[in-house]
Amino acid sequence: MLKILPQHLALFLIAAMALLTACDGSNGAKEIAPALPGGEDSILSLDREAASRFAKLALKGIEREYPNKLGHVMNNADEVQNPATLHPAFYGSFDWHSSVHGHWMLVRLLKLFDDLPEAPAIRAVLTRHLSPEKIAAEVAYFDQPNRKSFERTYGWAWLLKLAEELHGWDDADGTKWATALKPLADAMEKRYIDFLPRQTYPIRRGVHPNTAFGIAFALDYARAAKRAELEKVLVDRARSYFADDADYPAAWEPDGDDFFSPSLMEADLMRRVLPRAEFVRWFRRFLPALARGEPRSLLEPAAVADRSDPKIVHLDGLNLSRAWCMKGIASTLGGDHPLADRLIASARAHADATLCHVASGNYEGEHWLASFAVYMLTERA
Numbered sequence: 443m444l445k446i447l448p449q450h451l452a453l454f455l456i457a458a459m460a461l462l463t464a465c466d467g468s469n470g471a472k473e474i475a476p477a478l479p480g481g482e483d484s485i486l487s488l489d490r491e492a493a494s495r496f497a498k499l500a501l502k503g504i505e506r507e508y509p510n511k512l513g514h515v516m517n518n519a520d521e522v523q524n525p526a527t528l529h530p531a532f533y534g535s536f537d538w539h540s541s542v543h544g545h546w547m548l549v550r551l552l553k554l555f556d557d558l559p560e561a562p563a564i565r566a567v568l569t570r571h572l573s574p575e576k577i578a579a580e581v582a583y584f585d586q587p588n589r590k591s592f593e594r595t596y597g598w599a600w601l602l603k604l605a606e607e608l609h610g611w612d613d614a615d616g617t618k619w620a621t622a623l624k625p626l627a628d629a630m631e632k633r634y635i636d637f638l639p640r641q642t643y644p645i646r647r648g649v650h651p652n653t654a655f656g657i658a659f660a661l662d663y664a665r666a667a668k669r670a671e672l673e674k675v676l677v678d679r680a681r682s683y684f685a686d687d688a689d690y691p692a693a694w695e696p697d698g699d700d701f702f703s704p705s706l707m708e709a710d711l712m713r714r715v716l717p718r719a720e721f722v723r724w725f726r727r728f729l730p731a732l733a734r735g736e737p738r739s740l741l742e743p744a745a746v747a748d749r750s751d752p753k754i755v756h757l758d759g760l761n762l763s764r765a766w767c768m769k770g771i772a773s774t775l776g777g778d779h780p781l782a783d784r785l786i787a788s789a790r791a792h793a794d795a796t797l798c799h800v801a802s803g804n805y806e807g808e809h810w811l812a813s814f815a816v817y818m819l820t821e822r823a
Contacts, residue, residue: 488819490558493551496812497560499801500544500551503535503809504567511537515588528583530576536809539597539650543813545571546604549619550816553611565615572619581625584633594637595656598630602663605630609667627663631672634660638675644683646708648700648760653683654711655702661714680715684708688727693737696744701759701814705729705740706767713774721774725781732781740764741788743795755807761796762814765789766821793818 488496510525510533525533532541548564558564584592593601605627608620644653657676664673692705709728713721731737743764744757768789772782800811 488554488816490555492819493555493816494558494560495801496816497548497551497558497564499808499812500535500548501560501563501567503805504541504544504548504571505534506536506809507533509536509805513538513592515592517587530579531571531573532580536805539593539600540810540813542597542604543600543810546600546607547813547816549604549607549616550820553607553613553616554820568619569615572622574622577622577626581629584626584629590633590637594633594651595653595660596650598633599656599659601630602627603659606663606666609663627667630660631664631669635672635675638679641679646704648695648697648702648704648707649756652702652704652707654680654704654708658707658711658714661711677715680711684712685716685724689730690728692729692731692740695737695740696757696760699753699756700744701756701763703740703760703764703767706764706771710767710770713771718774718776722779725771725775732784735784741784741791743792746796746799749799749802749807750804752806755802755804755811758796758799758807758811759814761792762811762818765792766814766818768792769818769821 507525512525514528516522529538532538535541535544548568551558552561552564605623608616608623645651657680661673661676664676690705695703695705709725712724716724735741743761746754746757748754768785772785775782797815800815801808
């Protein structure tokens with residue numbers, strides 16, 4: 443694990459109180475903002491009280507069937523069915539992928555804080571959903587005709603992130619859930635291996651089909667679970683798609699409904715793929731203006747004008763995912779790299795701008811933003 447040097451820690455220790463007080467709305471949203479305790483291995487971290495609040499948020503939505511956005515191709519009239527019938531494991535939280543990363547978040551929180559007041563409810567809901575029978579139904583759904591592209595690759599990636607989180611966990615329930623989930627993880631693995639070699643060009647948009655994100659999370663799983671064939675395909679395709687990129691037009695970011703930064707997500711992938719020295723050279727070519735503090739639109743948080751709009755609120759997710767990308771990139775560059783301080787300061791500003799709005803009172807953001815927040819706060823490069 444790479445350690446963050448004291449100057450980086452200082453930025454985030456100073457940020458702790460700011461995050462608790464930055465949002466001054468009347469809807470009580472600021473109460474979700476976590477304290478951020480420092481430590482030699484932390485950039486941003488999550489305390490037990492905030493973990494409990496995030497858990498409550500996930501539990502509120504994980505079995506909420508409606509409203510629901512189905513990406514459902516119907517092969518015949520018999521497939522006109524409700525979400526819980528089509529997806530008995532992952533029907534809540536508005537859409538399939540949000541339900542999957544809501545489950546991931548509950549597992550992550552349970553592993554970090556097994557004495558949460560919500561722990562019994564978390565275990566109960568995971569036991570209900572991650573059963574062999576319900577996962578078999580999810581696998582059967584993917585195997586039906588005309589569903590090759592269902593949740594490609596965003597939902598695939600989060601499913602493998604859930605499998606990674608469960609893999610090797612020394613917990614009796616966790617072992618049962620991992621065993622039940624494995625057939626669906628295997629199905630996602632086969633889809634990656636089949637699809638990526640046939641995808642000639644990467645998808646760079648800052649939304650669900652983003653290729654860099656899809657590869658990055660799948661690569662984490664492949665390495666954790668020692669899936670050598672999957673890892674080789676992912677690394678080969680990442681190099682093919684992105685190794686020659688230079689002078690990326692990051693000044694064009696963000697688009698109005700981005701929840702990923704195309705440039706930073708690509709860099710966050712390539713730090714996983716390239717040896718450190720090669721990545722440092724690649725990153726310098728990729729975003730050469732960053733040394734001058736440009737583009738400002740990449741380093742400054744996105745403004746979110748309407749958190750009740752399901753597309754505009756994507757920009758809250760952008761701020762959180764930018765922060766986790768900057769954390770990872772800075773850690774890989776190393777504390778002595780001249781860009782590390784700039785990236786860490788920008789990550790703090792992005793976290794500042796959104797953490798206190800995760801519980802905005804609007805389901806449009808609440809059904810998914812907590813997962814992004816927990817990943818940003820707890821992931822270690």
